[in-house]
Amino acid sequence: AQTVTQSQPEMSVQEAETVTLSCTYDTSESDYYLFWYKQPPSRQMILVIRQEAYKQQNATENRFSVNFQKAAKSFSLKISDSQLGDAAMYFCAYRTENTGGFKTIFGAGTRLFVKA
Amino acid sequence: AAGVIQSPRHLIKEKRETATLKCYPIPRHDTVYWYQQGPGQDPQFLISFYEKMQSDKGSIPDRFSAQQFSDYHSELNMSSLELGDSALYFCASSLKASGTRQFFGPGTRLTVL
Numbered sequence: 001a002q003t004v005t006q007s008q009p010e011m012s013v014q015e016a017e018t019v020t021l022s023c024t025y026d027t028s029e030s031d032y033y034l035f036w037y038k039q040p041p042s043r044q045m046i047l048v049i050r051q052e053a054y055k056q057q058n059a060t061e062n063r064f065s066v067n068f069q070k071a072a073k074s075f076s077l078k079i080s081d082s083q084l085g086d087a088a089m090y091f092c093a094y095r096t097e098n099t100g101g102f103k104t105i106f107g108a109g110t111r112l113f114v115k116a
Numbered sequence: 117a118a119g120v121i122q123s124p125r126h127l128i129k130e131k132r133e134t135a136t137l138k139c140y141p142i143p144r145h146d147t148v149y150w151y152q153q154g155p156g157q158d159p160q161f162l163i164s165f166y167e168k169m170q171s172d173k174g175s176i177p178d179r180f181s182a183q184q185f186s187d188y189h190s191e192l193n194m195s196s197l198e199l200g201d202s203a204l205y206f207c208a209s210s211l212k213a214s215g216t217r218q219f220f221g222p223g224t225r226l227t228v229l
Binding site for chain 1: 130149151153155156158159160161164172174204206208215217218219220223
């Protein structure tokens with residue numbers, strides 16, 4: 001069965017510095033998607049970044065980038081120039097699609113604190 | 117280790133019918149969250165409960181209601197089902213005292229025909 005593990009319950013970063021949130025997953029499938037979601041206190045799930053497994057190039061979105069290591073089944077999120085507004089819970093998620101529909105597996109989350 | 121249990125795992129309903137989804141949190145967890153994820157969409161937060169009281173409310177339609185029972189399990193009741201309600205419904209649980217890490221269940225796939 002697929003699993004997603006976020007081993008860091010909490011992380012802290014100084015404003016303007018860089019932080020990396022780790023995520024590992026386990027799957028026997030070759031075609032899937034990986035996501036990082038940000039969850040502020042409102043509980044909304046805001047998509048931060050998405051990576052297709054078949055793409056070797058790491059996805060980037062402004063200050064957010066991933067280090068996708070398919071062989072190692074690792075998908076870490078790097079936040080550069082951290083801002084106070086980045087403080088939130090971050091969830092890593094794995095999604096696969098087949099003829100029966102799609103399936104999503106979530107990690108348990110990493111809470112990010114940003115210090116001024 | 118025990119995980120979050122959701123039942124049923126799959127459910128097929130007709131339009132205008134009702135559905136009840138159940139969530140059994142990890143033992144000793146006191147907080148339950150419900151999310152909806154449609155095909156190709158990001159998860160949407162619906163509602164959460166802490167110690168049997170509603171704690172946060174998201175984009176839950178008025179046709180839906182939920183509650184948390186004395187044994188901490190939760191049920192999501194959905195009435196007047198619409199085609200657009202077809203989605204994966206995830207439940208997550210946490211122990212509020214330990215912060216807000218949420219452990220997700222496998223989801224219930226609801227198909228409305």
